[in-house]
Amino acid sequence: MKYLMFVCTDPTTPSDETGEGTLGVEEWVDKYDGSGKRLIGQRTRPAEDATSVRRRKGEVLVTDGPYAESRDWIAGFDVLECADLDEAISIAAEHPMAAGGRIELRPFWDDE
Amino acid sequence: MNRARPSREDVSRALAGALAEQRLRIVASLIRTTHDWDLAEDVVADAAERALRRWPEDGVPSNPAAWLTTTARRRAVDLLRRADTERAKLAEVALMDDLASTEQPTPAGAVSDDRLRLVFTCCHPALPLEGRVALTCKVVAGLSTEAVARAFLVSEATMSQRLLRAKQKIAHAGIGYTVPTADMLPGRVDGVLAVVYLVFTTGWAARADDALAEEAIRLGRLLVELMPDADEPRGLLALMLLQHARRAARLVDGELVTLEHQDRSRWDVAGIEEARALAALPGGGRGPYRLQAELAAVHATAPDAAQTDWPAIVRLYDELLLLHPSPVVGLNRAIAVAMADGPHAGLAALDALAEDRALRGFHLLPAARGDLLARAGRTTEALTELREAARLAPTERERRQLERRRAELSG
Numbered sequence: 001m002k003y004l005m006f007v008c009t010d011p012t013t014p015s016d017e018t019g020e021g022t023l024g025v026e027e028w029v030d031k032y033d034g035s036g037k038r039l040i041g042q043r044t045r046p047a048e049d050a051t052s053v054r055r056r057k058g059e060v061l062v063t064d065g066p067y068a069e070s071r072d073w074i075a076g077f078d079v080l081e082c083a084d085l086d087e088a089i090s091i092a093a094e095h096p097m098a099a100g101g102r103i104e105l106r107p108f109w110d111d112e
Numbered sequence: 113m114n115r116a117r118p119s120r121e122d123v124s125r126a127l128a129g130a131l132a133e134q135r136l137r138i139v140a141s142l143i144r145t146t147h148d149w150d151l152a153e154d155v156v157a158d159a160a161e162r163a164l165r166r167w168p169e170d171g172v173p174s175n176p177a178a179w180l181t182t183t184a185r186r187r188a189v190d191l192l193r194r195a196d197t198e199r200a201k202l203a204e205v206a207l208m209d210d211l212a213s214t215e216q217p218t219p220a221g222a223v224s225d226d227r228l229r230l231v232f233t234c235c236h237p238a239l240p241l242e243g244r245v246a247l248t249c250k251v252v253a254g255l256s257t258e259a260v261a262r263a264f265l266v267s268e269a270t271m272s273q274r275l276l277r278a279k280q281k282i283a284h285a286g287i288g289y290t291v292p293t294a295d296m297l298p299g300r301v302d303g304v305l306a307v308v309y310l311v312f313t314t315g316w317a318a319r320a321d322d323a324l325a326e327e328a329i330r331l332g333r334l335l336v337e338l339m340p341d342a343d344e345p346r347g348l349l350a351l352m353l354l355q356h357a358r359r360a361a362r363l364v365d366g367e368l369v370t371l372e373h374q375d376r377s378r379w380d381v382a383g384i385e386e387a388r389a390l391a392a393l394p395g396g397g398r399g400p401y402r403l404q405a406e407l408a409a410v411h412a413t414a415p416d417a418a419q420t421d422w423p424a425i426v427r428l429y430d431e432l433l434l435l436h437p438s439p440v441v442g443l444n445r446a447i448a449v450a451m452a453d454g455p456h457a458g459l460a461a462l463d464a465l466a467e468d469r470a471l472r473g474f475h476l477l478p479a480a481r482g483d484l485l486a487r488a489g490r491t492t493e494a495l496t497e498l499r500e501a502a503r504l505a506p507t508e509r510e511r512r513q514l515e516r517r518r519a520e521l522s523g
Contacts, residue, residue, distance in 0.1 A: 003286075084287065084290065085286045086287075105285075107284055
C-alpha cells in the first residue's frame with residue numbers, strides 16, 4: 001500500500017523537544033530510502049509562500065496563502081510504500097516531526 | 113445409525129455449545145483467508161440456521177462443532193465461486209489451501225493466532241473508539257447488531273453504519289490482519305483491554321445491564337486464554353469478576369447502594385474466589401488493572417466497611433497514582449485516607465485535589481466532601497455539598513442515591 005505522509009506542525013499539543021524515539025531527518029531519509037519504503041519526499045516552503053488555486057464557473061481564482069481553515073501547516077511530505085498501516089505508523093513515528101509536530105498518513109486511493 | 117429425533121432443547125443446546133466453541137475460530141480464520149468480514153460472519157450465521165433445520169430431522173451430529181465449521185467453510189467456498197471475480201478466486205484458493213492444511217487437527221497456537229489477529233484488528237487505534245467497541249461486540253463477542261445497538265443506546269441503523277465505517281476504514285487504510293510487532297505490542301494490548309473494560313463499564317455503571325457485563329467477562333476470559341503470558345489481561349478479568357460479584361447487592365429495588373452499605377452476604381463468593389486466584393498469580397509488572405483488581409479484592413474479602421484494611425487500600429492507590437496520575441484515582445485515595453485516618457485527614461487530601469481542573473463539575477468530588485463533612489459532624493456544609501453533587505450527577509439513578517443520602521442526613 002502507498003501512503004502519503006504529511007509532515008505538519010501541530011498547534012494543538014506542545015512538541016516533545018527531546019525527540020525521544022525519533023531519528024535525525026537525514027538518518028530517517030537514509031534509513032527508509034535504503035529499505036525502499038520511502039519513494040519520494042521533500043520539504044515545502046512555509047504557508048506564507050503558499051498559493052491557492054480554484055476554478056469556479058470556468059474562472060481561475062488565485063489567492064495568497066494556504067487553505068484558510070487549517071491552523072497547522074504542512075512542512076513537507078513523503079510517499080511510503082508499506083505492507084500495512086502498522087508499518088507506515090512505525091516509520092512515521094521515527095520521523096523527527098512526529099515529536100516536533102504531527103504526521104498524517106493518507107492511504108492512496110486504490111486504483112486497481 | 114438409527115437415532116431418535118432430538119428434542120428442540122437438545123438441538124439448541126448442542127448448537128449453542130458448538131457456536132461458543134467454534135464461531136470465533138471460524139470467523140477469524142475466514143477473515144484471514146477471504147479478507148471479507150461480512151462473508152465470514154454471514155456463513156457462520158447461515159451454518160447455524162442450517163443446523164436448526166437439519167438437526168431436528170437428521171439428529172445432532174456426533175461432533176457439532178466440526179459440522180458447523182465444515183458447513184460454514186463449504187458455504188464460503190460456494191459464495192466465492194458464485195462471485196466469480198478475480199478477488200474471489202484468490203480468496204477461494206487461499207481458503208482451499210487453508211482447508212487442506214487444517215484437515216488434521218491444528219496445533220492450538222495456529223488457531224489462536226487468528227483470533228488474536230481479529231482482536232487486535234478490531235481494537236486498532238486508527239479506528240474511532242466507538243467503532244472499536246462496536247466491532248469487538250459484534251465480530252469478536254458475536255452479538256447481533258441489534259443487541260449492540262441496544263447496549264450502546266443507538267438505533268440499529270446508526271450501529272450498522274458505525275460497523276460499516278469501521279470495516280471500510282480497515283480496508284481503505286490498510287490496517288493489517290496481524291498481531292502487532294513487539295515494539296507496538298504493549299500499547300496495543302492496553303488498547304484492547306481498554307475496549308473490553310469499556311464494554312464492561314457500559315453494562316455495569318449506570319444501566320446495570322448484566323448481560324453486557326457478562327459478555328465483557330467472556331471477552332476477558334478470551335484475552336487471558338489468547339495471551340497467557342501477559343499479566344494485565346488477568347488483572348482486567350479479575351477486576352471485572354470482582355465488580356460483577358457485587359451485582360446482586362448493588363441495586364436494591366432498582367436503587368443504587370454504595371459499597372459501604374451493600375449486603376455483603378449477597379456477593380458472589382465463587383466470582384470473588386476466581387478473581388483472587390487470578391490476582392494472586394505472580395506477574396511481571398503490576399499494571400493498573402492488576403492494582404485495581406487487588407484493590408477490589410481487599411474490599412471483597414472484608415466483612416464490612418469498618419473492618420476493611422484501609423491502610424492497604426491507601427498504599428495500593430499510591431502505587432496506582434505512580435503509574436497513572438489521575439485526579440479520579442486521587443479522589444478515591446482521599447476517601448480511603450478518611451477511612452484509615454479519619455474524616456479530617458480525608459478532607460485535607462480532598463482539598464489538595466479541589467484545584468484540579470479535571471475534577472471541575474465532577475459530581476463525585478462534592479459527593480465525597482459531603483460524606484466526609486457529615487462524618488466530621490459538619491452537617492450544614494455536608495448538605496450543601498450533597499445538593500451540589502446531586503445537581504451534577506450524570507444519571508438519574510445516581511442523583512436519586514445522592515438525594516436519599518441528603519434526606520437521611522437532614523432527617
